[in-house]
Amino acid sequence: MQKTWVLVADKSRARLFTLSAPVGALEEFEDRVYPQARLHGNERLTDGSSRTHRHEHEHHTFPPPDPPQEHEAVEFASALATRLDSARQQGDFERLIVVAPPDFLGALRRAMTEPTRRLLALAIDKNLTQLPSAEIRRLLPVIL
Numbered sequence: 001m002q003k004t005w006v007l008v009a010d011k012s013r014a015r016l017f018t019l020s021a022p023v024g025a026l027e028e029f030e031d032r033v034y035p036q037a038r039l040h041g042n043e044r045l046t047d048g049s050s051r052t053h054r055h056e057h058e059h060h061t062f063p064p065p066d067p068p069q070e071h072e073a074v075e076f077a078s079a080l081a082t083r084l085d086s087a088r089q090q091g092d093f094e095r096l097i098v099v100a101p102p103d104f105l106g107a108l109r110r111a112m113t114e115p116t117r118r119l120l121a122l123a124i125d126k127n128l129t130q131l132p133s134a135e136i137r138r139l140l141p142v143i144l
Contacts, residue, residue, distance in 0.1 A: 001020075001021060001022060002093075002094040002095045003018070003091075003092065003093045003094045003095070004018065004019040004093060004094070004095045004096070004097065004121075005017065005018060005019075005084075005087070005092070005093040005095070005096050005097070006018075006019055006026055006096075006097045006098075006099065006136075006140070007080070007084070007096065007097070007098045007099070007100075007108075008099045008100070008128050008129055008136055009080060009098070009099070009100045009104060009108065009129060010100060010101055010104055010127050010129045011034070011072065011073040011076060011101075011103075011104050012033065012034050012035070012076070013031070013032065013033050013034065013129045014030075014031075014032045014034075014076075014080050014129075015028055015030070015031050015032075015129060016028070016029055016030040016031075016032075017029065017133060017136075018093075019097075022143045023142060023143055025133070025134065025137055026133045026134075026136060026137045027133075028133050032080070032083075034072070034075075034076040034079075073103070073104060073107055074107050074111070077104065077107035077108045077110070077111045078111045080108060080111070081108060081111035081112045081113070081116065084096065084112065084116050085112070085113050085115075085116045088115060088116050088119060093119065094119065095119055095121045096116070096119045096120050096121060097120075097121055097122045097123075097124075097140070098120060098122075098123045098124070099123075099124045099126055099128050099136070099140075100123075100124075100125065100126075100127070101125065101126070101127040102125040105123055105125050109123070122141070124140070126139070
């Protein structure tokens with residue numbers, strides 16, 4: 001059987017598993033947390049307020065920049081893609097399965113290098129990061 005990694009991730013957490021047999025259990029070997037994505041409102045880099053420009057008697061309010069969560073999700077996806085690319089180059093896996101919510105799954109795909117993306121055997125758009133490994137395995141196809 002090919003060396004298979006399963007990445008179960010969302011914008012603030014990523015869990016990596018190995019799969020030793022096509023119908024075998026998942027064995028977790030890494031759990032990464034991205035605390036910046038868990039911050040709320042005023043705890044983030046921006047205070048969330050609008051920028052205001054005044055000129056004489058005119059008053060213009062500009063909308064705040066894009067929500068920081070989006071930027072942080074892209075940063076986390078990029079860090080995960082770098083981790084996967086490094087592992088691929090070292091021969092740690094030959095096949096990759098990714099389980100992530102749709103928006104984060106898209107960010108991961110965009111961040112992956114083409115050689116790593118070619119090893120992507122299955123992508124599932126669900127958020128399963130909080131489930132125990134046995135439950136995650138039960139929700140994956142029977143034979144991987």
